[in-house]
Amino acid sequence: MTDHDVRVLDDSQFRTAHTLFRGTLHNAPAPDEQWKVVQESYEPGRALGAFADGKMIGTVQSFPSRMAVPGGAVVQHGAVSRVGVRADWTRRGVLSALQRAQLRAMRSAGDVVASLRASETMIYGRYGYGVASRFRYLDIDRRRAAPRSRPVGRVRLVEGEAGERIARELFDELTLRRAGTISRWPSWWTLNVRRAAVEQNLKIAVRSSSVPSGPSGDDGYVVFKVEPGENDPRQGKQTRLSVLDLWAGNAEAWADLWLFVLGVDLVGEVSAEGRPVDEPVQWLLGDPRACRVPDEFDETWLRLLDVPTALTARTYREGEPVVLGVRDVYLPENSGSYRVTADGVTRVEDEPELVVDVDVLASAYLGDVSFSTLAATRRLDVVEPDALARADTLFAVAEVPWCGSYF
Numbered sequence: 001m002t003d004h005d006v007r008v009l010d011d012s013q014f015r016t017a018h019t020l021f022r023g024t025l026h027n028a029p030a031p032d033e034q035w036k037v038v039q040e041s042y043e044p045g046r047a048l049g050a051f052a053d054g055k056m057i058g059t060v061q062s063f064p065s066r067m068a069v070p071g072g073a074v075v076q077h078g079a080v081s082r083v084g085v086r087a088d089w090t091r092r093g094v095l096s097a098l099q100r101a102q103l104r105a106m107r108s109a110g111d112v113v114a115s116l117r118a119s120e121t122m123i124y125g126r127y128g129y130g131v132a133s134r135f136r137y138l139d140i141d142r143r144r145a146a147p148r149s150r151p152v153g154r155v156r157l158v159e160g161e162a163g164e165r166i167a168r169e170l171f172d173e174l175t176l177r178r179a180g181t182i183s184r185w186p187s188w189w190t191l192n193v194r195r196a197a198v199e200q201n202l203k204i205a206v207r208s209s210s211v212p213s214g215p216s217g218d219d220g221y222v223v224f225k226v227e228p229g230e231n232d233p234r235q236g237k238q239t240r241l242s243v244l245d246l247w248a249g250n251a252e253a254w255a256d257l258w259l260f261v262l263g264v265d266l267v268g269e270v271s272a273e274g275r276p277v278d279e280p281v282q283w284l285l286g287d288p289r290a291c292r293v294p295d296e297f298d299e300t301w302l303r304l305l306d307v308p309t310a311l312t313a314r315t316y317r318e319g320e321p322v323v324l325g326v327r328d329v330y331l332p333e334n335s336g337s338y339r340v341t342a343d344g345v346t347r348v349e350d351e352p353e354l355v356v357d358v359d360v361l362a363s364a365y366l367g368d369v370s371f372s373t374l375a376a377t378r379r380l381d382v383v384e385p386d387a388l389a390r391a392d393t394l395f396a397v398a399e400v401p402w403c404g405s406y407f
C-alpha cells in the first residue's frame, strides 16, 4: 500500500505539472507568454502525475516520435522528458511508481523504444534505460584554425519564418538515416528555434550545391547564435559563435557549413555541443589543434519497451548465431531467450549463452558499445565465453549512433 497514486493528466492539469517540473530544476514557473507556447507540447495521454492528499507531487511526460535503428528501419519512439518529484516527496518511490506506469503506457501505445536525456546518471538504469549514444563538445579557436579550403557551394542566411521552414523541411529529409536519430515533434521547433530565434537572436544559414541535386537544391543547414564578448584591445573582440543544429545531406554540404561558420568575421571562438563523436572537423583545419574536444557526454538513454519487436527491427552483420537471455523487471514479458542470427531474431526456449539486463541490451542495441566491452566491465553474465565474439560480430555497425536532437 503506497501513500500516493499515479494518474494520466488531463489538459487542465498540464500547467501544474509543468510548474512542478520546473520547480524540481530550481526554476520559477513559466510566465503566461511562455506557457502559451509550452502548453502545445503536452500531448493528451502522454503526461502522468503522482498525487498524494489530492495534490500533484511528481510528473513525467513523453513526446511522440520515431527513431532510426541499425539497418535503416524506423520504429515508434517515446521521447521522455519533464521528469520531476517535489523535493518534499523524493526517495519514497514516487518516480518508481511513475516509471512503472509510464513504461507500461508507452508500450501499450505501441512505442517500441523510449529515450531520454538524464539530468543525473544514477537515476534511470534501474528502469531499464542504458546509454546508447554519446555526443561531444567542440571549441575551435577561429583565429588559429586556418581552414584548408573554401566553400564549394552557396551558403545563404535565411531570416525569420522562412529560415525555420527550410530547416524543418531539410531536417525531416535528412534525419532518420543514422541509427539513433529521431523525428522531432512540432513543439520541439517552436520551443527550440522559433522562440529562441527571437530571445537569443538565432541565425539560420542554408547550403545549396552549385549543381542542384534535390528539387530546391538545398542540402544542409546550420542554426547558430553569436554572443558578443568583451572588447579586449589586446586580443580583439572575444566573441563566440555557437553551432546549435547542423545537418547536411552529403560530405560537401557538411564541409561548406562548417567552413561558413568558421568564416564569420569578428568571432574569436566557434563552439558546438551535441555533435557526433566521429565528426572530423579538425581535418578541415590547417591547424587541427585549434579544434579542442573539451568534453564527451552520454546522449541517448535508450529503453527497449518491446524487446522482440526492437530486436527484429534492426539488421545484423553476417556471423554465427548467438542466444541472448534478457532480464526485464519492469516489463517482464520482455524477459526470455532470443536467438539472434544474420537473418533475424526468434524467441526460443534454449539456454542463453549471454545474459543481459534490459538496460545493458539497450546500450549494445544501436551498436555504440560491444558485448565484449560490456563483459569486460562486468555488465553481463557470460555463460558461453565464445558467444561474446559472435555477439560482437552480429551487432557491429559501420557508423556510430547519434541522435542530435536535445529534448
Ligand SMILES: CC(=O)SCCNC(=O)CCNC(=O)[C@H](O)C(C)(C)COP(=O)(O)OP(=O)(O)OC[C@H]1O[C@@H](n2cnc3c(N)ncnc32)[C@H](O)[C@@H]1OP(=O)(O)O
Pocket: 024, 025, 080, 081, 082, 083, 084, 085, 086, 089, 090, 091, 092, 093, 094, 095, 096, 097, 116, 117, 118, 119, 120, 122, 123
Ligand atoms: C528525462 C528528465 O527529465 S531528466 C530530469 C530528472 N529530474 C530531476 O533531476 C529533477 C530533480 N530530481 C527529482 O525530481 C527526483 O529526485 C527524481 C525524479 C530524480 C527521483 O525521484 P524519487 O521519487 O526520489 O525517486 P524514487 O524514490 O522512486 O527512487 C527510486 C530509487 O532511485 C534512487 N534515486 C532516485 N534519484 C536518484 C538520484 N538523483 N541519484 C541517485 N539515486 C537516485 C533512489 O535512491 C531509489 O533507490 P532505492 O530503490 O535503492 O531506494
